[in-house]
Amino acid sequence: MGEPLEGIRVADFTWVWAGPMCTMQLAHMGAEVIRMETTGRICTLRMLPPWPGGQPDPNRSGYFNQYNQGKRSILLNLQEEEGREIAKRLVAVSDVAVENFAGGVIDRMGLGYEELCKVRPDLVMISMSGYGHTGPDSSFVSYGPAQVPLSGLSSLTGYPGEGPMHVGMSYGDPNAGLHAAFAVIAALYRQDATGEGQYIDMSQWESSMNVLGDAFMHQVMNGDQPARNGSRVPHMSPHGVFMCAGEDRWLSIACGNDDEWRALAAAMGRPELAGDARFLTLSDRKANEDELEMLIMEWTLQHDPFEAMDILQAAGVAAYPPLMNREVLESPQLAVRDFWVEKEHPQVGVRRHAGVPYHLSDTPAAVWRAAPVMGQDNDYVYQEVLGMTPEEIADYTARGVFK
Amino acid sequence: MITPIMAGALEGLTVIECGRTGAAAYAAKLLADLGADVVKVEAPGTGDPARALGPFPGGIPHPEASGTFLYLNTNKRGIALDIASANGREALDRLVSRADVFVHDFPPAEADVFGLTHERFRGNEKLVMTSIFPFGSNGPHRDFKAYDLTLMSAGGWTWLNGWPGRMEMPPLKPYGFQAAYQGGVNAALGTMGALYARRRTGRGQHVEISVQECIASILEMNLAFWSYMETPAVRWGQRPIHPIEMFQCKDGGWIFVLCIEEHQWQALVELMDTPEWTQWEVSANRFVRASNWDALRPFMEGWVSQWNTEELYRAAQAKRIPFAPASTLGYLLESEHLKVRGFFVEVEHPAAGKLKQVGAPYKLSRTPWEIRRPAPLLGQHNVEVLGEAGMTADDIAALATGGAG
Numbered sequence: 001m002g003e004p005l006e007g008i009r010v011a012d013f014t015w016v017w018a019g020p021m022c023t024m025q026l027a028h029m030g031a032e033v034i035r036m037e038t039t040g041r042i043c044t045l046r047m048l049p050p051w052p053g054g055q056p057d058p059n060r061s062g063y064f065n066q067y068n069q070g071k072r073s074i075l076l077n078l079q080e081e082e083g084r085e086i087a088k089r090l091v092a093v094s095d096v097a098v099e100n101f102a103g104g105v106i107d108r109m110g111l112g113y114e115e116l117c118k119v120r121p122d123l124v125m126i127s128m129s130g131y132g133h134t135g136p137d138s139s140f141v142s143y144g145p146a147q148v149p150l151s152g153l154s155s156l157t158g159y160p161g162e163g164p165m166h167v168g169m170s171y172g173d174p175n176a177g178l179h180a181a182f183a184v185i186a187a188l189y190r191q192d193a194t195g196e197g198q199y200i201d202m203s204q205w206e207s208s209m210n211v212l213g214d215a216f217m218h219q220v221m222n223g224d225q226p227a228r229n230g231s232r233v234p235h236m237s238p239h240g241v242f243m244c245a246g247e248d249r250w251l252s253i254a255c256g257n258d259d260e261w262r263a264l265a266a267a268m269g270r271p272e273l274a275g276d277a278r279f280l281t282l283s284d285r286k287a288n289e290d291e292l293e294m295l296i297m298e299w300t301l302q303h304d305p306f307e308a309m310d311i312l313q314a315a316g317v318a319a320y321p322p323l324m325n326r327e328v329l330e331s332p333q334l335a336v337r338d339f340w341v342e343k344e345h346p347q348v349g350v351r352r353h354a355g356v357p358y359h360l361s362d363t364p365a366a367v368w369r370a371a372p373v374m375g376q377d378n379d380y381v382y383q384e385v386l387g388m389t390p391e392e393i394a395d396y397t398a399r400g401v402f403k
Numbered sequence: 404m405i406t407p408i409m410a411g412a413l414e415g416l417t418v419i420e421c422g423r424t425g426a427a428a429y430a431a432k433l434l435a436d437l438g439a440d441v442v443k444v445e446a447p448g449t450g451d452p453a454r455a456l457g458p459f460p461g462g463i464p465h466p467e468a469s470g471t472f473l474y475l476n477t478n479k480r481g482i483a484l485d486i487a488s489a490n491g492r493e494a495l496d497r498l499v500s501r502a503d504v505f506v507h508d509f510p511p512a513e514a515d516v517f518g519l520t521h522e523r524f525r526g527n528e529k530l531v532m533t534s535i536f537p538f539g540s541n542g543p544h545r546d547f548k549a550y551d552l553t554l555m556s557a558g559g560w561t562w563l564n565g566w567p568g569r570m571e572m573p574p575l576k577p578y579g580f581q582a583a584y585q586g587g588v589n590a591a592l593g594t595m596g597a598l599y600a601r602r603r604t605g606r607g608q609h610v611e612i613s614v615q616e617c618i619a620s621i622l623e624m625n626l627a628f629w630s631y632m633e634t635p636a637v638r639w640g641q642r643p644i645h646p647i648e649m650f651q652c653k654d655g656g657w658i659f660v661l662c663i664e665e666h667q668w669q670a671l672v673e674l675m676d677t678p679e680w681t682q683w684e685v686s687a688n689r690f691v692r693a694s695n696w697d698a699l700r701p702f703m704e705g706w707v708s709q710w711n712t713e714e715l716y717r718a719a720q721a722k723r724i725p726f727a728p729a730s731t732l733g734y735l736l737e738s739e740h741l742k743v744r745g746f747f748v749e750v751e752h753p754a755a756g757k758l759k760q761v762g763a764p765y766k767l768s769r770t771p772w773e774i775r776r777p778a779p780l781l782g783q784h785n786v787e788v789l790g791e792a793g794m795t796a797d798d799i800a801a802l803a804t805g806g807a808g
Contacts, residue, residue, distance in 0.1 A: 002603070004596035016663075017623070029596045044663060049643050050624060050631035062627025102723075126765070130725075137740040141667075141725040145647060149659040150727035152735055154649065156578035157564070164649060164657050164729040167577040168563025168640040174621035178588045179433075183765040185595040186437050190412040190770055192602050198769035206746055207764035209735065211584040216747075217470025218458040219732035220759045226458075231552060231576040235456055239552060241561065241573035248570050252556040260548075318548040322561035322574045325629040325636035328619050333544040333557075339616050352630045357616035358593025359539075361521070362608035363600040365593070 003030020004363050008188065009385075011087070011094040012036065012071065013078075013111070015043045017144050017170060018128055018204055019100030020067045021177025026096065026184065027070035028356045028365040034094075034381055035068070036076040036087060037374050039403050046374070052348055059347045059373040066353050066371075069341060073372035074381045075402045082401045084110055089386055092119040095191075096184055100128040100204075103138035113199040122197040124187040128180050130172075132203030142204060147172020151208035156215055158228035165228075175211060176204040237285035238264070238292055241322060242300040244308060251305040253296065254318045261285065267315035268299040345370035378402060411438015412770035416598070419444060419498050420479070421486065422508035423452050424551070425580050426535045426614065428475040429587025430506050430594065435478035436763070436772050442498060442788050443476055443779060447483040447803075450781040451476075460755060466781065467754035473778045474760055477750065481779025482788050484802065486517055494802060497792045500527045503607075504594055508535040508586065512546050521609040530607040531597040535586045539613035549614075554582035558618020563625060565638035574638060585621065586614040644689035645696045646671075649729060650704050656712030657729035660703060665689060670722040675706055752777040 008031040012023045020035075020043075027033040037043060045067065046058035058064075077083040088111070091097055097116055099106045106112050106127060113125045127133055130142025148154050148171050154164035183200050191197050209216070219225045231240045231252075238261070239254045255261040258281060262274040273279060273295065278288040285292050300308055305321035312319035323331065329352055334340065341355040356365045382388045382402075396402045413434055420431035421444040428443070428451065435441040445451050453472040460468055485491040499505045507519055514520065514534060521532045534540070537549035538557070547553070555561045555576050564575045593610040601607055619626070624643075625636040634641075646660045646668075662668040665688060672681045680686060680702045685695035692699060707715065712728050719726035728734070736747060736759065748762040763772035782803070789799045 002600075004600040006603070025592060029599075048624065049641070050628045050634065052631050054632060062631035063624035066624070066627050131740065132744055132766075135740040135743040137720070140720045141723050142727065143661065143663050143725050146659050146661050146725050146727035149649065149657070149729035152730050152732050153578060154657070154659070154729040155731050157575065159572060159575065163651065165564070165566075165575070166639060166649060166659075168560065168565070168638065169621065169623040169625065171577070171581075171621070173623075175585075175588070178585075178592055179764045182433060182588065182592045182595055183437075183767065185592070185599055186412045187767060187770070189595065189599050189602070192599070196769060198767055200765050200767050202765040203744070203746075206741075206744070206762070209746075209761050210764040211581060212579060212732075213474035213761040214456070214458070214471040215579060216732055216736070216761050217474055217758070219736060221458050221460045221470055221755075222462065223733075225732040226578070231573070236550070239550075241552075241556070241575065243573065250573055252552050252561060252576075254550040254552045256550060313544075313547050316548055318550045318553045320547070320549070320553045320556045322556040323559045324562045325559060325622065325625045328559040328622070329626060329629055331557075333538055333542045333615065334619065336542045337539050337613060337616065339613070339619075348631070351627070354616075354620045354622070354626055357613055357620050358589050358596070359611040359613075360593060360597055360600070360608055361610070362606065363597070363604065365596060 002363055004360065004365060005029040005031040008032070008096065009094040010034065010096040010098060011091045013097065013099035013106065016045060016100065017067060017173035018176040019098055020045070021174045022126070022128065022180040022184070023071060023098050024067055024069060025178065025181035028367065029185070030365070031096070033071040034090060034377070035071050035073045035372070036078065037073050038075060038077045039374065040077060040079060062351065064371060065345060065348065065351070068371035069353060069367045070369055071372060072377035072381060073374055074378050075375035077401055077403050078109060080401050082396070086401070087111060088116065088119045091116045091123065093385060094120065095124060095188065097123060097125040098128070098184070102141045103129045103131055103133045122191060122195055124184060124191055124197045126180055126184055126200040126202055128176055128202040128204060130204045132206060133201045144170030144173030144204070147204050147208045150205055152212055152215065153208065156212065156226060156228065159230050160228060162228065172204050172208045176202065176207045179207045179210070232289065237282055237289055238296055240293055242293070242297050244300045244303055244305040246304060249305050249321070251300050251308050251319055251321050253312065256318070258282070260317055263315045264312065264317045267312050267317060268296070270295070270299070341367045343367065343370040346373055410770060411773065412767060414438035416440065416504065417502045418442070418504040418506065419502045420506050421445070422535070424508045424586070425453060425475055425583035426586035426590060427506045427508035428453065429584055430533065430535070430590035431479065432475055432477060433588065433591040434504065434594070436774070438770065441479040442784070443479045443481045444484050444486065444495060445481060445781060447485055447782065450483065454781070465754065473752060473755055473758070476778035477760070477774050478776055479779055480784035480788055481781065482785045483782030490802060492518065494789060494794065497794065498788070499524050499530065501792060502527070502530060503598065504531045504533065506533040506535070506590060506594065510546070511536055511540050528606050529601065531594055531601065531610060532607070533590050533594045533610040533612065535590045535612040535614065538615050540611055551580050551582040552576050554614045554618060557615045558582070559622050559625070560618050562636060563622070563638065563640045567637060567639045582614050582618060585617040586612055589617045643693055645693040646703060650707040652710050652712040652715060653708055654711045658707060658712050658715055659727045659729060660707060661725050662689065663725065667724050670724050671719070674718060674722055674724065678702065678706070748774050750774055750777045753780065
């Protein structure tokens with residue numbers, strides 16, 4: 001039955017993580033994604049670790065390889081007028097263009113929507129800059145890690161009585177990428193019906209606030225924001241991460257109602273706690289949460305987190321250790337899912353990468369190839385897609401347009 | 404300029420949604436806000452659990468004024484239906500038989516009990532059915548009990564959130580319902596892919612989401628640190644480059660000090676008036692700075708503490724250094740930039756009144772994101788929706804009274 005976006009071609013101007021996250025989803029869906037890269041300004045991700053052996057190499061970065069699976073790469077120098085003309089030729093035979101430069105940059109390059117529409121009138125184009133392409137701060141520069149504090153997520157996250165926290169990864173990027181991919185396919189769906197493309201102005205900042213909509217309601221309704229309160233939440237108790245036996249070992253436990261709390265007490269071998277007046281109802285447990293958590297930790301400290309997980313899950317209690325990277329990669333649950341991707345890469349061989357979390361039964365989304373090394377698809381794209389002769393290609397290469 | 408035709412990109416699509424975790428609600432909101440006709444199915448009596456979550460105006464619980472519910476259910480119509488009862492179920496089947504999309508987030512065992520299987524809906528061969536499961540439909544943890552915290556932990560994110568060097572502090576769940584939001588946006592994306600495929604194949608299909616996988620997919624460089632270098636992930640993620648850290652300013656606010664590229668660092672050094680420490684060997688490049696950050700941190704901390712937050716933010720951005728404040732929500736609601744972009748939208752709701760809400764995550768030029776109606780009251784559209792599906796007034800009335808099952 002093919003793939004969802006079979007026959008769709010994407011001219012990919014993106015870099016770093018947000019944009020590439022978007023175009024990777026389109027590649028998962030079967031679109032032909034062609035990344036334009038240049039040795040003069042190598043993608044930030046290629047220049048970040050991990051590299052096997054720790055030796056920096058733009059073609060061996062695990063960070064890049066994770067988020068560029070299934071794409072093609074060509075060398076094209078957009079600093080050169082001829083490079084930009086060739087980019088337009090690529091757009092002319094593409095359905096979608098994606099870029100995530102800071103606001104204003106793509107227009108100054110002469111590759112903004114209005115220009116690209118001249119060569120591809122029904123183009124679907126998305127700009128996904130940090131701040132969006134309108135507004136007084138639209139030219140501000142931003143990266144995913146900065147979206148965590150900028151969006152409000154940091155000021156909402158943290159230990160009680162302490163400062164705002166980062167959340168450990170550059171959430172603004174993947175969140176923007178996923179929302180962008182959804183918007184692009186929605187626009188393609190529309191375009192398929194009407195023949196008309198359109199321009200999508202996406203702000204990573206605004207998409208980051210979309211996953212905090214409930215917190216903003218708090219501010220709007222009551223003039224303040226939810227306090228930083230560790231892992232505690234108003235609607236469940238216990239709800240936290242508890243220290244276990246061993247070094248730096250933990251278990252998350254959440255009880256959604258009184259029954260689950262009683263099941264937890266029994267599973268810990270402390271059934272008398274279920275009838276303890278301090279912990280009978282949610283409001284009792286919230287009022288005595290320090291004591292409650294101490295009692296639970298007395299038990300978790302006696303246990304390996306995975307053992308404790310099994311005991312509690314058998315009793316119907318939501319418990320799971322916070323997995324570290326190795327444990328995610330070796331998870332017995334993920335092992336039997338069609339999730340991990342291990343494709344041969346020309347320079348790093350076979351490595352395990354996260355695959356596609358949405359499983360389509362009839363037209364599966366999948367990774368067909370590992371991430372490309374720089375310029376891996378020059379021949380295919382320039383000859384087969386753009387119809388150049390080997391002589392033309394050699395000429396452009398010699399003059400530094402394909403570099 | 405393109406003149407918007409003022410219809411959503413997904414106008415004409417019919418979506419039925421039911422669930423409990425917020426994931427299905429968010430997926431359906433994304434579809435609804437682009438114009439799909441979404442019918443939210445809730446349990447009679449209590450409705451969606453989000454109705455009990457709050458926040459509430461004045462802190463007074465009211466099932467029609469829960470902020471979480473109001474946000475997650477814009478642009479939807481709502482019906483109350485006991486899908487565990489025979490006639491409630493018949494009504495659901497009737498709705499789904501006419502729909503383009505059915506999205507739910509019940510875990511597998513419960514979905515089986517309710518009969519919410521793709522098999523059951525095969526009669527509608529155009530249907531895209533999307534099931535958001537905590538761990539997917541198979542595997543040893545398929546039936547594990549899971550809340551947001553559980554899935555953030557199982558996916559590997561919780562581990563990354565905390566302070567390095569403070570191993571006595573537990574890893575921490577980031578604020579809110581991020582597992583549900585990620586399950587939701589992935590579900591919307593998978594659903595949209597299936598709808599696009601349907602244009603060619605003429606057929607719908609089943610889309611399955613594992614929320615654990617959604618989280619495991621966004622761990623940045625952390626998975627690869629093991630598979631490429633056998634390096635365990637640490638709290639605060641891997642930060643191989645510096646500066647990338649939050650510091651407190653003179654006015655008590657916090658700023659995120661960030662330089663990704665070396666030219667941004669050079670601009671920062673200039674902004675700092677080239678203090679001596681920035682010229683030391685240990686500051687020479689972003690990797691070296693990271694290795695020596697414990698020694699360098701106090702210098703940066705001291706410099707930042709002389710500034711007010713907003714001034715430093717703007718001074719840095721004027722030099723194209725990607726600093727950002729740790730915004731409070733009050734600050735964001737007053738942001739001039741966001742006002743000019745019309746980001747926050749005012750929504751009038753019969754029970755909660757007129758309230759600002761978070762607005763469009765993207766602006767489509769021709770088919771705009773738009774709030775056309777507020778979140779539904781519980782059962783508000785029973786008569787309208789079930790009537791459209793061809794049910795008689797008597798049958799609808801019988802459902803409302805919880806008629807014989």
